[in-house]
Structure formats: structure tokens, C-alpha cells
Amino acid sequence: MLEAVPIEYFLYLCxxxxxxxxxxxxxxxxxxVVLMCIELMLNAVNLLLAAxxxxxxxxxxxxxxxxxxxxxxxxxxxxxxxxxxxxxxxxSTDISLLDQLRN
Amino acid sequence: MQSLLPLIPFLPLLGFLINGIFxxxxxxxxxxxxxxxxxxxxxxxxxxxxxxxxxxSGPISVTLYPFLSVDSLQVPFGFLVDQLSVWxxxxxxxxxxxxxxxxxxxxxxxxxxxxxxxxxNLFIFSMLLLVMGxxxxxxxxxxxxxxxxxxxxxxxxYNNVEYGKAARKAFIMNRIGDLGLLLGIxxxxxxxxxxxxxxVFSQLGTLEIGAGVVTxxxxxxxxxxxxxxxxxxxxxxxxxxxxxxxxxxxxxxxxTMVTAGIYLIARCNGLYSLSPDAMHVVAIVGLATSxxxxxxxxxxxxxxxxxxxxxxxxxxxxxxxxxxGAYSSAMxxxxxxxxxxxxxFLGAGSVIHAMGGEQDIRNMGGLRKALPITFWIFLxxxxxxxxxxxxxxxxxxxxxxxxxxxxxxxxxxxxxxxxGLLTAVYMCRLLxxxxxxxxxxxxxQKHHLHESPASMTVPLIILAVLSVxxxxxxxxxxxxxxxxxxxAHWFAGNGVGGTPVIPMGEIGIDxxxxxxxxxxxxAVALAVIAVGYVMYSKPDxxxxxxxxxxxxxxxxxxxxxxxxIYDALFVNPIARLSKLLHYYADVWGLxxxxxxxxxxxxxxxxxxxxxxxGNIEYYLMGMVAGIVxxxxxVFA
Amino acid sequence: xxxxxFLTLAVIAVITALLVVLSRNPVHSVLYxxxxxxxxxxxxxxxxxxxxxxxxxxxxxGAIMVLFLxxxxxxxxxxxxxxxxxxxWKIGGAVAAGMLLVTLVGAMRGGIELxxxxxxxxxxxxxxxxxxxxxxxxxxxxxxxxILFLAAMVGAVxxxxxxxxx
Numbered sequence: 001m002l003e004a005v006p007i008e009y010f011l012y013l014c015x016x017x018x019x020x021x022x023x024x025x026x027x028x029x030x031x032x033v034v035l036m037c038i039e040l041m042l043n044a045v046n047l048l049l050a051a052x053x054x055x056x057x058x059x060x061x062x063x064x065x066x067x068x069x070x071x072x073x074x075x076x077x078x079x080x081x082x083x084x085x086x087x088x089x090x091x092s093t094d095i096s097l098l099d100q101l102r103n
Numbered sequence: 104m105q106s107l108l109p110l111i112p113f114l115p116l117l118g119f120l121i122n123g124i125f126x127x128x129x130x131x132x133x134x135x136x137x138x139x140x141x142x143x144x145x146x147x148x149x150x151x152x153x154x155x156x157x158x159x160s161g162p163i164s165v166t167l168y169p170f171l172s173v174d175s176l177q178v179p180f181g182f183l184v185d186q187l188s189v190w191x192x193x194x195x196x197x198x199x200x201x202x203x204x205x206x207x208x209x210x211x212x213x214x215x216x217x218x219x220x221x222x223x224n225l226f227i228f229s230m231l232l233l234v235m236g237x238x239x240x241x242x243x244x245x246x247x248x249x250x251x252x253x254x255x256x257x258x259x260x261y262n263n264v265e266y267g268k269a270a271r272k273a274f275i276m277n278r279i280g281d282l283g284l285l286l287g288i289x290x291x292x293x294x295x296x297x298x299x300x301x302x303v304f305s306q307l308g309t310l311e312i313g314a315g316v317v318t319x320x321x322x323x324x325x326x327x328x329x330x331x332x333x334x335x336x337x338x339x340x341x342x343x344x345x346x347x348x349x350x351x352x353x354x355x356x357x358x359t360m361v362t363a364g365i366y367l368i369a370r371c372n373g374l375y376s377l378s379p380d381a382m383h384v385v386a387i388v389g390l391a392t393s394x395x396x397x398x399x400x401x402x403x404x405x406x407x408x409x410x411x412x413x414x415x416x417x418x419x420x421x422x423x424x425x426x427x428g429a430y431s432s433a434m435x436x437x438x439x440x441x442x443x444x445x446x447x448f449l450g451a452g453s454v455i456h457a458m459g460g461e462q463d464i465r466n467m468g469g470l471r472k473a474l475p476i477t478f479w480i481f482l483x484x485x486x487x488x489x490x491x492x493x494x495x496x497x498x499x500x501x502x503x504x505x506x507x508x509x510x511x512x513x514x515x516x517x518x519x520x521x522x523g524l525l526t527a528v529y530m531c532r533l534l535x536x537x538x539x540x541x542x543x544x545x546x547x548q549k550h551h552l553h554e555s556p557a558s559m560t561v562p563l564i565i566l567a568v569l570s571v572x573x574x575x576x577x578x579x580x581x582x583x584x585x586x587x588x589x590x591a592h593w594f595a596g597n598g599v600g601g602t603p604v605i606p607m608g609e610i611g612i613d614x615x616x617x618x619x620x621x622x623x624x625x626a627v628a629l630a631v632i633a634v635g636y637v638m639y640s641k642p643d644x645x646x647x648x649x650x651x652x653x654x655x656x657x658x659x660x661x662x663x664x665x666x667x668i669y670d671a672l673f674v675n676p677i678a679r680l681s682k683l684l685h686y687y688a689d690v691w692g693l694x695x696x697x698x699x700x701x702x703x704x705x706x707x708x709x710x711x712x713x714x715x716x717g718n719i720e721y722y723l724m725g726m727v728a729g730i731v732x733x734x735x736x737v738f739a
Numbered sequence: 740x741x742x743x744x745f746l747t748l749a750v751i752a753v754i755t756a757l758l759v760v761l762s763r764n765p766v767h768s769v770l771y772x773x774x775x776x777x778x779x780x781x782x783x784x785x786x787x788x789x790x791x792x793x794x795x796x797x798x799x800x801g802a803i804m805v806l807f808l809x810x811x812x813x814x815x816x817x818x819x820x821x822x823x824x825x826x827x828w829k830i831g832g833a834v835a836a837g838m839l840l841v842t843l844v845g846a847m848r849g850g851i852e853l854x855x856x857x858x859x860x861x862x863x864x865x866x867x868x869x870x871x872x873x874x875x876x877x878x879x880x881x882x883x884x885x886i887l888f889l890a891a892m893v894g895a896v897x898x899x900x901x902x903x904x905x
Contacts, residue, residue, distance in 0.1 A: 005741060005745045013752070016840070017753065017756050017775075019840040020753070020756045020757055021756070022836045022839055026831070026835055027760070027828060027832035027833070030816070032807060033760075033768050035807070036759060036772050039772070039799070039803065040756055040759060046795075047782055050783055050786050050864075051786055053788070053863065054786040057858065057863055058863070059869055062790075062863070062869055063876075067880060067884055069794065069795070069799075073888075073891075074890075075891075076803045076807070077806070080810045080895075081894070081895040081898040083810065084814070084898075084899055085898050087814050088901075
């Protein structure tokens with residue numbers, strides 16, 4: 001498979017997915033969608049790590065993917081919890097309204 | 104002996120620690136006195152043992168541990184006890200012990216007695232380090248230590264602002280000298296590659312006489328000696344140092360610390376012998392100081408001030424001897440001076456004690472009946488310092504005068520003799536005004552008059568005996584009484600390098616001339632004592648108040664206005680300059696810059712705070728822009 | 740053949756990812772994201788990382804995305820009611836993302852030289868191999884990850900409680 005698909009292809013694909021995620025984070029106002037875009041970015045990185053892992057025949061890259069999954073799952077759980085809390089208080093998930101940090 | 108040697112300085116240090124830490128709360132005053140005195144006594148006994156050891160088997164040197172080890176600079180914490188240092192050790196611990204004992208009686212009513220004894224012990228420790236060290240760094244260590252103790256003890260009664268100022272003055276004046284000493288040590292290291300005595304002095308043969316660097320070293324070291332030993336122009340601190348308790352004046356400001364400068368030059372006699380120019384400077388400064396201080400001493404009315412100026416004058420005489428190459432004569436005078444000046448100061452302390460703190464001799468008079476022991480020992484001290492025949496001062500001064508006549512010529516001798524004459528004059532004036540005539544104090548003081556307790560009088564009697572007999576140490580060779588010139592021979596013994604510690608000074612004048620010089624000096628001294636008795640012992644012949652002085656007397660009474668001149672030349676300009684700097688450089692300049700930085704940051708922050716609008720979208724956009732810029736900067 | 744599969748999966752992944760970002764209804768976004776994850780799982784298999792692919796499907800599609808859907812239903816967000824950003828913001832976001840893409844691609848083209856392993860080993864991604872590495876070299880991070888999970892769980896529960904009384 002390595003002969004068939006050069007590693008550069010994976011690089012470009014992952015970059016593209018990552019940038020799409022960034023674009024989503026920048027343009028969407030719904031906090032849940034923003035969280036999903038972050039997941040997308042994480043997955044782009046995961047895919048790249050797995051590709052390098054195979055390319056270099058080194059299992060450590062895949063191990064790192066597991067740890068990123070752990071962090072992503074924890075982040076999703078806590079992030080959504082916070083989101084529910086915010087919704088309860090503001091009746092909205094619009095991040096434009098979340099400028100409480102200013103004070 | 105080698106293993107016991109470190110005990111000599113460290114026992115007093117132990118005493119300092121014990122008294123300093125526990126003295127205030129746990130010890131009675133008697134205990135404090137015992138703890139303070141006992142280590143000094145043990146040190147004295149050990150010093151005597153050292154003396155025996157040096158006499159039989161030569162110098163002892165002990166290295167405790169490497170003190171400083173930087174590149175080629177290797178300085179051990181080591182002791183070198185040779186003929187010169189063991190002699191200083193005997194003086195420091197011996198006179199020191201007597202003064203400790205005296206202080207038990209003198210300071211018994213003082214609340215801070217524990218502090219006093221702690222400082223005294225620290226002083227003994229520092230002074231022993233100074234004379235026992237085997238390198239210039241240890242000397243400097245002790246040098247600074249005694250300076251600190253001097254400061255602490257001058258300002259012992261720190262509640263009095265004037266005393267505090269006197270302490271500060273002494274400290275600052277000493278700092279000027281210390282700078283010279285330090286530079287001298289640096290120059291020694293640069294020239295010889297070492298600051299250990301043995302290594303420095305063994306290289307002296309490679310230098311030619313009159314080499315510029317040797318003169319520079321000698322003059323720098325002499326600047327240090329000027330500061331510590333109160334010579335012109337840095338002598339003004341010593342009279343002010345009389346603010347301290349009288350035993351301090353006796354121990355530090357007369358008998359031991361101020362002779363550190365003499366010790367330094369005697370220790371470096373090999374260096375000085377290579378530099379005739381530096382010797383000349385030493386001699387001139389010594390002679391000038393000797394005369395100058397003697398003139399001021401003529402018109403002082405404070406009993407301790409008179410003695411202080413007398414000390415300055417005698418130190419000048421010692422430097423004159425050093426400048427004439429008569430190192431062992433200078434050390435001889437150091438020794439006798441330590442005896443009779445300590446005696447005089449302690450006697451003065453006894454008088455002050457009896458008078459309830461009064462120090463002005465115009466308010467005393469007729470004390471010889473009330474204080475018989477004090478009177479007699481004061482008389483002995485005065486006669487000894489004046490050069491009364493066969494007392495210690497007679498021999499030591501006479502030897503110096505003989506050297507001056509030999510190396511300097513008749514004019515130098517005449518000037519030096521005038522100094523000696525003046526010494527006799529002001530000392531006799533002090534003696535007669537204080538102890539003869541009628542009592543002039545208040546009735547209260549008269550009622551209170553009493554002889555001092557035994558703890559004070561016994562040290563006085565011992566010192567009096569030493570003052571009388573001290574001349575035996577170094578009888579003139581032309582008298583043909585054995586052992587003649589014992590002390591000169593002692594110092595000429597072989598030091599650590601196998602060379603004499605202080606080479607024998609040669610006197611090139613014949614015995615008849617020496618007899619004549621001695622005769623003149625004796626006649627002058629006796630005449631002054633007799634004339635002084637006639638002049639000052641009359642009840643109504645009193646020194647007038649300072650304001651009524653006129654002409655030269657006014658000049659003397661005001662100490663040649665040296666303090667005022669220094670104030671005008673140095674102190675006030677510097678004070679004014681620092682005020683200017685305070686306003687322009689500090690308040691306006693530095694504070695302006697500091698405040699300006701703060702204000703500009705605040706102003707900038709005012710703009711940047713708008714970026715912190717709390718809206719996540721802006722932050723995200725900033726983050727992405729930051730990542731782009733970062734990547735561009737790395738890869739583009 | 741492999742290249743064809745890769746290209747197909749890649750195109751699907753990019754398209755669905757774009758749809759995640761662009762669709763108005765959040766629920767649609769979630770569904771598209773699940774599709775993206777499936778294509779990514781396919782790519783994992785293509786990379787001989789079978790275990791990773793399985794775990795990926797279980798964790799992301801099975802757990803995390805269900806959680807998202809659940810929250811969305813809970814909050815009643817399955818409508819096109821999301822307020823839209825102004826066009827200025829959208830253009831700005833597109834420009835910023837585009838800049839990032841250009842920079843990243845430029846960096847990759849200019850600065851990276853890769854050297855494949857001398858002896859490729861297709862067994863790396865199998866569970867036996869990964870398990871050995873995970874429980875020998877990475878056992879401490881593994882345990883720490885467990886503690887992180889515990890902390891996240893406690894945190895999520897605390898945050899979600901209605902009236903917190905501490």
C-alpha cells in the first residue's frame with residue numbers, strides 16, 4: 001500500500017481536513033458545531049500520526065493516537081457538560097454571546 | 104603546640120559567641136565578666152607557650168584548610184607564628200586580659216555589660232587573626248574585624264547621637280585606609296603571584312632597590328596604616344573615638360588596634376627596605392603627625408582627649424622610627440607604649456569612675472588625696488611617657504631618637520625631640536591639673552569620690568610595674584648591661600624563610616654621641632616635669648575656657664580647625680553633591696524613568712485592553728493568525 | 740487499486756467534512772461528521788492499522804458522536820435556528836483558513852524530507868503488537884490516562900449537576 005499511496009497524499013488530505021475544521025471553528029456560532037469541528041481537527045492529526053506510524057513501521061505513533069482519543073473523549077464529555085450548563089443559564093449555545101470573560 | 108595554636112584566636116571567639124548569644128538572658132554580670140576574661144587568659148598562657156616554642160625551635164606555621172582557591176590564587180587559612188607575631192600576641196592577650204579584668208569593675212553598673220564583653224572578645228579574636236595570619240588576606244580579615252569592633256565599641260552607648268556619629272566617623276575614615284591596603288594587596292598579588300608572606304618575602308631578592316612597583320605597594324600599604332594608626336591626614340577619628348567606654352580606649356585605641364599599622368610595616372620591612380622613597384614618606388608623615396598632634400594636645404581639657412592626641416603623637420613617633428629603618432625600635436616603642444598608654448587610659452578611667460563620668464580636668468583637681476593608688480600609677484604613666492630616666496618610655500624613645508639622629512641628621516632629631524618635649528609638657532599639665540591644687544568639682548562629686556575596686560586597681564598596678572620595668576627588654580647596647588638590645592636580637596631571629604624577621608638595625612654613631620643625646624633628652628624631660636609642677640600645681644593657675652583662648656593657643660584648642668577644614672573640603676561638598684544627585688539623578692532622573700516606564704505601559708495597556716473584549720471569536724481568529732505567522736517565520 | 744480506494748475515501752472525507760461545516764442544521768452536521776469518521780476508519784484499515792480503526796469507530800462514532808446527538812436532542816437544537824455570522828466574518832474565516840492551508844502546504848513542500856523505514860513491518864498495527872508497546876513502554880502514561888478519565892468523569896458530573904452545593 002505504501003508503494004501505491006505516497007505519504008505526501010496523506011499529508012495533503014490531513015492538512016485539508018484540519019483546515020476545514022479551522023474554518024468551521026472560525027465561522028460557526030453554535031458551540032456544539034464548534035466542538036465537532038475541533039473533533040474533526042483532532043481526527044485529522046490522528047490520521048496523520050497513523051500514516052506516519054505505518055510509514056516508519058513504528059507503533060509509537062498509533063499509541064499516541066490512543067492517548068489523543070482519550071483526551072478527546074474527556075474533552076467532549078466535559079465540554080458538553082459545560083455547554084449544557086451554559087444553555088441552562090443563557091438559553092442559547094451561541095458563542096458570540098459568551099463575552100463574560102471581559103469582566 | 105601546633106594543634107593548640109588555633110585555640111589562641113578561637114577561644115576568644117567562643118567567648119564572644121557564648122556571651123553574645125546567652126549573656127543577656129542567662130548570665131549574671133560576674134559570670135559575663137568571667138566568661139569574657141577566661142578565654143583571653145588562656146590565650147595569653149598559650150601565647151607564652153608559643154613564645155617558648157619560637158625561642159627554642161623557631162617559627163611555627165599551621166595550615167588549617169584552604170581558605171580561597173581560585174585559579175592561581177591559593178590562600179590557606181593558616182597561622183604563622185614567628186618572633187614578630189608572637190610578640191604582638193603577647194601584647195594583645197596580655198594587655199587585653201588586664202583590661203578585661205579592669206572592665207569587670209568599670210562596667211559593672213552598665214546594662215549592656217554582656218554586649219561589651221562580647222565585643223571585646225571579638226576584638227581580641229580579630230586582632231589575633233590579624234597578627235597570626237600567614238598571608239595578607241588573613242591580615243585584611245583581622246584588619247576589617249578590628250575595624251568593626253572599634254565601630255561597635257565607640258558607639259557602645261548608641262543612645263547618644265554624638266557617640267554614634269563618632270563611631271561612624273571612625274568607620275568611614277578607616278574605610279579610606281582599608282581601600283589603600285586592599286589595593287596594595289592586589290598589587291602584591293599581581294607582582295609576586297601570591298599573597299602569602301613566605302612566598303612574597305622570598306621573592307624580594309629578585310627586585311632591585313627603588314623599583315617603582317615596590318614603592319607603589321609600600322605607599323598603598325602605608326595608606327592602610329595611616330587609616331588604622333591615625334596618622335595625618337586620617338587621624339581625626341581617633342580623638343572622637345574616645346566616645347567609647349574608657350577600657351575600649353585603652354585596649355583598642357591606644358594599646359593594640361592602632362598599632363596594627365606599625366605591625367603591617369614591620370611585617371613588610373623587607374619590602375620597605377627596597378623603597379627609600381616610601382620610607383621617606385613614612386618618616387615625614389610620622390614626624391608631622393607627631394608634632395601636629397602634640398601641639399593640639401597642649402590645649403585640650405578633656406582628660407581622654409589629651410591622651411588620645413598623645414596616642415596619635417606617639418604613633419607618629421613610631422612611624423618616624425619605621426621610616427628611619429628602625430623597625431625593632433618601633434616595635435619596642437609599641438610595647439612600652441602599650442604598657443604606659445593602657446596604664447594612663449585605665450588610670451583616667453579610674454578618675455572618671457570616681458568623678459561620676461566627669462571628664463573635664465578643669466572640674467577636677469586635688470585628687471591625689473582621694474585616689475592615692477590612681478594618683479601614683481598615673482604619675483608613673485606620665486613619667487614613663489615623658490621620658491623620665493630609667494622608665495620604659497625613656498629607653499624606647501631614646502632609641503628612636505638615636506636612630507633619627509643617625510639616619511636623618513640633626514634637624515630631624517631636633518624636630519622629633521620637640522615632639523618629645525611637647526609630650527612631656529601636656530602630660531605633666533594633665534597630671535598636675537588633675538591631681539594637684541584644690542578640688543573644683545561639685546559637692547556632690549566630692550562626696551562621691553572613692554578609690555576604685557580591686558578588680559580595677561590590680562591591673563593598674565601590674566601595668567605600672569611593666570611601665571617601669573619595660574625598658575629592660577631592650578637596653579641600649581652602649582650601656583653594656585646584659586642583656587643589651589635583647590628585643591632587637593629577638594626580632595633578628597630567623598623567620599620562616601630562614602632569614603631574619605627584622606634585621607638588626609645598625610647605629611653608626613659612637614657611644615659618646617649617644618650618651619650626649621640621651622643626656623639632652625633626660626635634661627629636657629626633667630626640666631619640663633619641674634617647670635610644669637611649678638606652673639600647674641598652683642591652685643589658681645587653671646587652663647582657661649576654650650572661648651577665652653587667643654593666638655596659637657586658640658588654634659591648638661580648636662585642633663587646627665582640621666575637622667572644620669575637612670567638613671568644608673570633603674564632607675559638605677559631598678553632602679551637597681549627594682543632595683543634588685538625590686534631586687536630579689534620583690527623584691527626577693531615575694524615578695522619572697521608572698515612573699515613565701510604568702505610565703507608558705499603562706497607556707499602551709489602555710489600547711491593548713480593547714483587544715481583550717472577551718469574545719471567543721476574536722481570540723480564535725488571533726490564534727489562527729498567530730499560527731500562520733509562526734509557520735511563515737519558521738519555513739518562509 | 741489501493742490508490743483508487745484511497746482517493747475515493749479521501750474525496751468522501753473532504754466532502755463530508757465540508758458539509759459538517761456548511762450545513763445549517765446541527766443534527767445534519769453530526770451525521771455528516773459520523774460519515775467522515777467512517778471514511779477515516781477506512782483509511783486506518785488502508786494503513787494496516789486495524790485495531791485503531793475498530794477503536795476509532797467504537798469511540799468516535801459509537802460514543803462521542805452519540806453524546807453530541809444526545810446533547811443536541813436534550814437542548815432541542817435540531818432546527819435551523821442557529822444565528823448566522825455576518826458575511827464579513829465568514830469571508831474572514833475563509834481567508835484565515837485558506838492562509839493556513841497555503842502556509843502548511845508550502846511548509847510541507849519546502850521543508851520536509853521523509854525517509855521510509857528500511858524494513859517495513861505490516862504487523863505494527865495489530866492488537867498484539869500495540870498491546871505490548873502500550874503495556875510496557877507506555878504503561879505509566881496509560882495509567883495517567885485512566886486518572887484523566889476519572890477526573891473528567893467527576894468533572895462532567897459536577898458541572899452537570901443542577902444545584903451544586905459544596
